[in-house]
Amino acid sequence: MTRNLFTSLAAGFLLAGGAAGAETPVWKQPEYAAAIVQARAGQTAPALALLERERARGPLPAPLLDDYLTLLYWSGRGAEALRLLPGHEADMSADTLARLARAARDQRDAAEAARIYRVLLARQPAAGYRAGLAMAQAEAGQAAAALAVLDAAPPGAPADELELTRARAYVLLQSGDLTQALDYLIRARTRFPGDPELERSYLGCLLRLGAPWQASQAAGASAADSRLVLQIDFDRAATLSRWGRIQESQDSGPGRHAQTDAALKLNQDIAARPEAARPPFAALAADDRVQMLQQRGLSAQAIALDRQRTGQAWSPYARAALADAYLNQRQPLRAEALYRSALRDAPQADEALDWRIGLVYALLESGQHAACRRELAALQAATPRQKTDRASGRRVFNPAFQRVALLDAMVTAYQEDSRGGWEKMEALLDEASFNPELRQNQGSLALMRGWPRLARGVFTRLGVDEPDQPEAAAAGLAGAALDLQELDEADRQLRRLNELDVDNAGVRQLRERARLERRPELVLEGKKDLSGGQGAGEQNAWESSARLYSSPFGHWRLFGLHQLQRASYVNETASARYEALGMGAEWRGEQGRGEFGLTGQIDGGRRGGAFAGYDWTPDDYWTLGARFELNSAEAPLKGRLDDVRGNRAQLSLQYRADDYRSYALQAEALSLSDGNLRRAVSANWDQRWVSGPRYKLNTILTLAASANDAVPSARYFNPRADGEASVTAMQEWKLWGEYETTWHQRLGLTLGSYTQRDFGAGGVWGLLLEQEWRWGSRGSLRYGFTRVRHPYDGKAETGNKVYLNLDWRF
Known part of the structure; x- marks a missing residue:
């Protein structure tokens, strides 16, 4: 058939070329003849390139379009x-x-395949076209119509009878009536x-009936050739x-991988046979x-196999599995290309929703x-x-709708609109209050919004409802414990995840965060005055503070500090x-x-100091703080x-409604x-x-008042x-980001009034102009510039400062 096709191809090219005019048509060029030879050998790219170049000049004539679609x-x-x-x-x-009808079936587009087969049957009532139509209808869930098409076939040659018999067996298998299919196949094998x-x-029917070893024995006992046995x-x-996929979704712990591990071992053993090479x-x-x-969660090994077999034409299902692997290993651009490729070639696959x-x-x-x-x-x-339900024809709820609605809620939140995501999640929960997947994601959103106690309650309930x-539940509880600085509890949940043999990107991130929370931490702050102002504004002022924290033990950690002010x-x-x-x-x-500690001046004053403070957070919203400092660094x-x-002495009260207010x-x-007593x-x-995801706008409204006693000898600013009263508009842009590593820029503009x-x-x-680098739980670096105009004793002064803050775990 291939030889005949390309004979007609060449003839079509020559006939069409006669009307092309003075310019030598592409099909008359020597390079095209060579491309045709390569196409016969399965290397279609050269011929396709030439035809696509011709197509770019204008619509292809019908014979050439016919050939072009065949090559595609x-x-x-x-x-x-x-x-x-x-x-x-x-x-x-x-x-x-x-061929295109076959392609439509491969794309799971049964309706298009059936349409093309009907066109073919209208031309010629061949048994092969009738068989193709019946199989396409069966794939669309129309088994009764498919059997009717086969029943209407006129008597034909033995070859036609065989073609129709194969199709009927296929239709019965597709219908799910495996008992009837098995009975029919037993009789068909006799004929x-x-x-x-x-x-x-x-043998496929035996496999679907859950009898793979019986299928293997039947293959060995039959006259099937070695290729069929291998298949x-x-x-x-x-x-x-x-079976392993089902087990992975229903069981927990390492045992849930048993069937998948057995499949991997069998695949390896079969592939080791000489004939499998x-x-x-x-x-x-x-x-x-x-x-x-990838089903086993071995993403790195799946990627290694992809790189090892460079040039392999992976099936759409393998491409989608590799896309999952690359996404799990934080290579989203490669994952994107593979998902798109899989969806292009199999848009109607049962797994297409997962791929999208x-x-x-x-x-x-x-x-x-x-x-x-x-x-x-x-x-x-x-x-x-x-x-529409295929069996009854009635309109029923589409479970995919809820999955997509959940995706919309989570993507909204991940794109920095956590309030919008939360509102969408609440609407979903109003319709399906006990859905475990919705509850799990509600807990994740609660963590994202800074409500770890609420999240802990959600995940605790999830663990009870879905034992x-x-x-x-363990992953969510670990995240909540880390947010609450309950490191021992976080470690306990992470050990539980290890026992369950859970290893995905989210759990790896939790483990890394827990590891970093156990590391020493360095916090540096430095400010340099550039202004040369007077009064409250110092000349050539410098201020810095440094703290070095030890690794924590339980809820405690020690620290040393250094403070310096000079002007x-x-x-x-x-x-x-x-x-x-x-x-x-x-x-x-x-x-x-809370914290407490001792200080000692080393600038010649040789005076000691002390401090103690505690911020009490009884829930996810309120924080009540108290602090006392002896020989405070806040003295003028x-x-x-x-x-x-x-x-x-200081008292503070904060109410944090959510991550917006x-x-x-x-x-x-x-x-x-x-x-002097300054209040x-x-x-x-x-x-x-x-x-x-790229831009945020906050406003900060501030009201402040103070009073001082009259101290005539005071050289410091003492109103x-x-x-x-002031209002600050703080704008933030995300300049760049790759997972936890991000780069931000902020511009703050303040307007207000001061009364003395x-x-x-x-x-x-x-x-204020500021930039910040963040490295997830590892640390952050902020640096910036401020310029402020403020009255002091009736005289407006302008001050400029640069600053740098570093928070680093090592």
């Missing part, structure tokens, strides 16, 4: 050929239409002994793998194996947020709430300096965070020229050694108005009473 089919681009077919059926040869297709159907053995391994079995063995490896969901996550994780939303919107449009699926003044001959060393201990746990630096020291109140008193209160409201007793009111404005 042979090149594995059947879906593309089918897109070009409509409107040209009458011009296509029967062979080409038959047509040794027929490879019937033998394959018979049956590969089918046996594939059946084990399908020949085409097509070597490729089949690898194709099956890569799917089994994977594609959405690949786009999300690679930072292609607009493309992610487009793909998600297309998936939503293709997934209605209701579908056979403990993995999700000179244009109206003072001496420079002010405060420097201290200290050590302390910090406690962190579910109920809050200029006052240290006169050896002024201070003790500071919070309120805070603070009151403090600073008792200075020169007799201050402040309140702020932080509100996020815009939240997206009797003052107040300030005896000096009246004046305007306040400020500018």
Whole structure:
């Protein structure tokens, strides 16, 4: 058939070439003749390239379009050929239409396959076309119509009878009536002994009935050739793998991998046979194996096999498995290409919804947020709430709708609209309150929004309601414990995940975070004044603090600290300096965070100090804090020229409604050694108005007031009473990101009014420009510049500062 086709191809090229004019047509060129020879040998790319170049000049004539679609089919681009077919059926040869009908079946587009077979039957009532139509109808779930088509076949030659017998066996198998199919196949094998297709159907029926070893014995006892026996053995391994997929979804613990491990072992044993090294079995063995490896969670091994077999034409199912593997190993761009390839070649596959969901996550994780939303919107449009039940013809709820709606909620949250994602999740839970998958994702969203206690309750309930699926509950409880600084509990849950043999990207991230929480931590802060201002603004001022924390033991960790402040003044001959060393201990746990410690000045003052504080967090919303500092670093630096020291007491209250809105109140008193008692209160409201994957906008409204005692000798800024109101618009852009490693830029603009007793009111404005690198739980680096205009004693001053903050675990 191939030889005859290319004879007609060449003739078609020559005939069409006669009308092409003076320019030598492509089909008359020597290179095209060579391309045809290569195409006969299976290397279709050269001929395709020449025809595509010709097609770019204008529509191809009918004979050339016929040949082009044939070459597309042979090149594995059947879906593309089918897109070009409509409107040209009458011009296509029967062979080409038959190939495209086969391509439609391969694409799981049974309706298109049936349409093409009807076109063929209208031309010629051949048994092969009738058989193809019946098989396409069976694949569409229309078994009764398929059997009616076969029943209407007129008597024919033995070859036609065999063709129709094969088709009937296929239809019965597709209908799911395996008992009737087995009975029919037993009789058909008697009528047509040794027929490879019937033998394959018979053995396949045994496999589907759950009797793979009986199938293997039947293959060995029959006259089946060695290739069929080998194929049956590969089918046996594939059946084990399908059982393994069911076991993976229903069981927990290492035992859930038993069937998949058995399938991998059988696949390896079969592939080791000498006859399996020949085409097509070597490729089949690898194709099956890569799917089994990913099903087993061995993503790295699946990727290694992909790289080892460079150039292999993977099936759509293997490509999708590899896409899952690459996504699991945080290579989303490679995953995206594989998902798209699998969906292009098998858009109607039963697993296509899983692939499209994977594609959405690949786009999300690679930072292609607009493309992610487009793909998600297309998936939503293709997934209605209701579908037609094939058996009854009635409209029923479409379970895929809920999966896509859940995907929409999670993608919304992952694209930094956690409030929108939460609202969508609540709507889903209103319809399916006890759905475990929804509950699991609700817990994940609660963690994302900063509600670890709520998340812990969700995951605890999930563990009770779904005792056979403990993995999700353990992972969620580990995340909640880490957020609450309950490190021992987090370790316990992670050990549980190890016992359950759970190893995915999320669990690996939890393990890494838990490891880093156990490491020492260095926190550095530094500020440098650039202004040269007077009054409250120092000249050549420098301020820094450093803390080095030990690895935690239980809820505790030790730390050492260093603080330095220094400045000179244009109206003072001496420079002010405060420097201290200290050590302390910090406690962190579910109920809050506290610390205490001792300090000692090393700047010549040789004065000791102490501090203690605790922030109590009884729930996910409220925090109540108290702190006391003896010889506080908050004493005015200029006052240290006169050896002024201070003790500071502070109370604070914060209500954090969610990750979009919070309120805070603070009151403090600073008792200075020169007799001054400085009192201050402040309140702020932080509100996020815009939240997206690239841009965020917050506003911070601040009200503050303070009062001081009259101290005539004070050289530091000491207003009797003052107040300030300001609003800051804080904009943030995500400049770059790859998973936890991200780079951000912020621009803050502040406007306000400051009032000082005896000096009246004046305007306040400020500018902040900041960048921040984040390395997940490892640490962060912030650096920036501020410029502030502020009145002091009635005189407006402008100050400029640069700063740098480092938080690093090592």
